[in-house]
Amino acid sequence: MIIKRNKMLALLLAMMLMMSIVAGCGGQAEEEQPAADTATIPVGINVELSGAVASYGSNARDGAVLAIEEINAAGGVLGQQLEALERDCKSTADEALSVSAALAGENIVAQIGPLTSGNVAGSTPIMMENKIPLIAPAATAANVTVDEKTGETREYIFRVCFIDPFQGTLMAQFAADNLQAKTAAIYADTSSDYGKGLAEYFKETFTEKGGTIVAEEGFVSGDRDFNATLTKIRGTNPDFIYVPGYYQEVAPLIKQARELGITAPMGGGDGWDSPDMVSVAGGDALNSTYFTNHYSSQDTDPKVVAFVEAFKSKYNKEPDAFAALGYDCVQLLVQAIKDANSAEPVKITEALASITDFEGVTGKMTIDEQHNPVKAGVIIEFKDGVQTVNTRIQP
Numbered sequence: 168m169i170i171k172r173n174k175m176l177a178l179l180l181a182m183m184l185m186m187s188i189v190a191g192c193g194g195q196a197e198e199e200q201p202a203a204d205t206a207t208i209p210v211g212i213n214v215e216l217s218g219a220v221a222s223y224g225s226n227a228r229d230g231a232v233l234a235i236e237e238i239n240a241a242g243g244v245l246g247q248q249l250e251a252l253e254r255d256c257k258s259t260a261d262e263a264l265s266v267s268a269a270l271a272g273e274n275i276v277a278q279i280g281p282l283t284s285g286n287v288a289g290s291t292p293i294m295m296e297n298k299i300p301l302i303a304p305a306a307t308a309a310n311v312t313v314d315e316k317t318g319e320t321r322e323y324i325f326r327v328c329f330i331d332p333f334q335g336t337l338m339a340q341f342a343a344d345n346l347q348a349k350t351a352a353i354y355a356d357t358s359s360d361y362g363k364g365l366a367e368y369f370k371e372t373f374t375e376k377g378g379t380i381v382a383e384e385g386f387v388s389g390d391r392d393f394n395a396t397l398t399k400i401r402g403t404n405p406d407f408i409y410v411p412g413y414y415q416e417v418a419p420l421i422k423q424a425r426e427l428g429i430t431a432p433m434g435g436g437d438g439w440d441s442p443d444m445v446s447v448a449g450g451d452a453l454n455s456t457y458f459t460n461h462y463s464s465q466d467t468d469p470k471v472v473a474f475v476e477a478f479k480s481k482y483n484k485e486p487d488a489f490a491a492l493g494y495d496c497v498q499l500l501v502q503a504i505k506d507a508n509s510a511e512p513v514k515i516t517e518a519l520a521s522i523t524d525f526e527g528v529t530g531k532m533t534i535d536e537q538h539n540p541v542k543a544g545v546i547i548e549f550k551d552g553v554q555t556v557n558t559r560i561q562p
Contacts, residue, residue, distance in 0.1 A: 207250035208243075208510045210235065210500065211270035213290060214280035214304075214493075218258025219388065219415060222441045223282040223489045227304045228253060229482055230493030231279050237477070238497070244504050249497075256281050260289030267293040267301075275299060276510050279496045282489065284308035284360050287324070294323050300516045302500060304492035305437065305461075307331045308360045312538040323512075325519050325538040327495045327527065331361065334436045334459045335368025337544050337560050338409065341457065343376040345546075345558065346432055348406035350381045354396065354420070356412030357385035365411030365436050381405050386416055393420045394427065401429050413438040418447035425452040434458060440488050440547075450552025460547045461488045462529040463556045474528045488529070495527035 212231055215224030235249045243249060252273060256263035263281050267290040270278060278294060278301045281287050287306040294301045303311060303326040312324045342348040351373055356362025362385075370380055381403040384396045397420070400408065408424070408431050410417055417439055424433070432455040439458040464475050464485050474494060478486040486494075502525055503518035504510055523533040532540035548557040 206247060208245075208247050208504070209250045209252055209273060209275045210497070211267070211273070211275035211278035212251055212253045212280060213256050213263060213266045213270060213278050214254075215258040215282055215286065216253075216255035220258050220283055220413060222414070222443060223305060224256070224258070224280065226487050226489040227280060227282055227493030227496075230478070230486060230490035230495075231304075231497045233478055233481055233490075234494045234497035234501075236481075238501055244501050245508070245510060247510070249501075256286055256289075258283075258286065260285050263287070263289035264293060266290075271297040271299060276504075276512050277302060277500050277515055279493065279500070280304060282306065284311050287311050291321065291324055295321065297512075298323060298516070299512045300325060300500075300503075300519055302327065302496045302519070304328060304496050305489055307334060307437065308364055310360070320537050323516055325499075325534065327492055327499055327529065327532065327540055328437070328461055329542060329544055330539055331364035331436075332368045333544060335365045335370075335411070336372045337459045337546065338365075338434050338436070338457070339369045339372035339376065339378075340560070341546050341558065342407045342409070342432075342434060343373060343378050346407060348378060348432075350379045350403075350405045351407040351409055352382035352384070352400045352403055352405040353380060353409045353411075354382075354384045354386065354393075354400060355410070356388065356416060358387035359412070361413075361436070361438060362411045366409070369409050369411070386412070386420070388413070388416065390416055391419055393423050397424050397427050397429060401427060405431055407431060408433045410435045411438070414441035414444050414447075418444045421456060422448040422452050430455070432456065437461060437488060442487075444549075445552040450549075453549035453552060456549050457557060458547050460545050461542075462491045463545050463547060463554070464491075465554075465556055470526065471528055491528045495529050498527060499525055 212228055214228050215221055232251055235251050239248045254266045256266050263286040282305045284306040287303045300323050305328045307328055307330050309330050312321050353366050355366035382400050434457040437460050503515045507514040507518035525532050530542045532542040535541055543561045546558040547554050
C-alpha cells in the first residue's frame, strides 16, 4: 500500500510538474503575442496652447499632429501607431515642468516642445532625470542644449531650430552687406534670454563688419508704449534698427515707430513670425522690415510644397515656421526610432545624436555634438503685409 501510495504520489507530482511547464509555456506564448505591435508609442506634446506665446505653441502642435497622422496612416513606425499626448504648458516655465513630470508618468518615449527657451529650461530637469529625450521646435538660446557652467551637452535635450548666435549673425550680415547699413540701433527684449542673446550676437557681428551701434535700448515683456524710447532712437538717425523680441511687443513697437516718422528698415528674429504682426502693426508699417526664420511656405521644394498643401487641407490656414518645426520634430523622432530599431527613450536618444543629412521641411540638417542642427537660414521680408523670401543663407 505504501509503495502504491508512493507511486501514485510520484505520478501526481509528475503530472503537476507537467502542468506547470505547460502553463509556463503558455504564459511565455502570451507574452510573445504581438500585443506590442498593436500598442501605441506615446509621444508627449508639451507646448504653449494658451498664454503669452500661444500662437507659437498652437501652430507647432498642429504641425506635430499632422506629422503623427501621416505617419500612422502610412503604417506607423516599427509596426506601432504613434499616440499624441497633447498638454498645455500655458507659456510658463513652472507649468512646463509640471506637464513634463505628468507626461513622464505616462511613459512617453519623447517630448516635443515647449517652444521658448525659458519654457524648455523648465522641462529640462524632468527630462534629464527620467532619461527621456526632448526635441525643441524653436528654443534658440544657446544654453538650451549646453550647460553654461560645465560646458557639457545636455544628453537628453535636442532641437530642430538654429540657435541665437546664428540668427543674430545672419541679420547683422544682412544689414551690413545687403542693406549697406553703417549704423544701427538695438531695441531688445531685455526680459528674455532670447532677446538678449540675439542683441549680443547682432552687435558683435555688426561691429566686426565695421558698423557702429548708435543706441542700445530695452523693453520687457508686457510693454505696449514704446514712444519715449523710439523718440530717443529717432534722434540717433540709425540706418537700421534691430528689434529682437516676440511679436506681442514687436508689432505695436513697429506701428508706433512708423507713426513717429521712423522710416529706417527694421529687423528681428523668428519671434516675429505670427499673423498678429500684420493685424496689429498693419501692412504698410511692416514695409522695409525683415526677420530671420527657419523656412518659408513659399519654398518650391517638393517636400515643402507637399507639407503646405497637407497643412492647409487639414487646418485651412498657411503653416508658419513653428508649424513646420513642429512637423520636423516628429519626423526627426521617427527617424531616430527607425535608426535605433527601438522605442526605448535611451536608445532613441543615442540615435538622435547620430542623425546626419536628415531631410526636413525646414531644410537638411545634421545634429552636431551640442545637439544643434546644422542647417540654412532664411531672411523673410514683409511686403504690404505679406511674407516673402528675401535671401537664403547657408551656415
